[in-house]
Amino acid sequence: MSENLSCPYNKSRIISADKFICDSAKCGESNPSINEIQCPYNSEHFVKPSHYSHHIIKECEQRPSQHQINKIVECNQVKNEQKEEEKKTKTKEDKNHKNSLKKQEPYVSENIVSEIPTADPTPEHEMRISRNEVKKGEGFILHKVKITSKEEEAKEEEKRKQALEEEKKKVLEEERKKDCQSQIF
Structure with a gap:
């Protein structure tokens, strides 16, 4: 109560x-x-x-002792000092960062490649081109080009077939296990 x-x-x-x-x-x-x-x-x-x-x-019995009050005051002072130090370091870092970016601008603009290298089709391989239009920049349209040979396509087909066969085997094994378990019970 x-x-x-x-x-x-x-x-x-x-x-x-x-x-x-x-x-x-x-x-x-x-x-x-x-x-x-x-x-x-x-x-x-x-x-x-x-x-x-x-x-x-x-x-008042709940009044904190003078020792506790002094600790609280000290903690608050330390926190305030840390905040002031953080503000000072942040402003210094911001200024340094801005200056470093200004120094890098000419270097970056000189080293940017403006042309995209393309592969020349050769008569030895029949090329398959899959076109995906991608907008880039100001109204220019580029095409993604995927170049593969018939040999590479054949290898990929074999890998796909093997993966499908493995999946079928797994499914069949799981069904057999379920059938066996259902027969036991």
């Missing part, structure tokens, strides 16, 4: 601990004339403004 607490705004009202935070917030909104301040370390603590500083400094 949950513990029951009295409402800080209306002492005659009893609230279960599970609903305390929501109900106390609603009571605080409906009773603005009652001036009680909620403790920043424990939301169940409501204190009169005159006792607020005393409560925070001495009475």
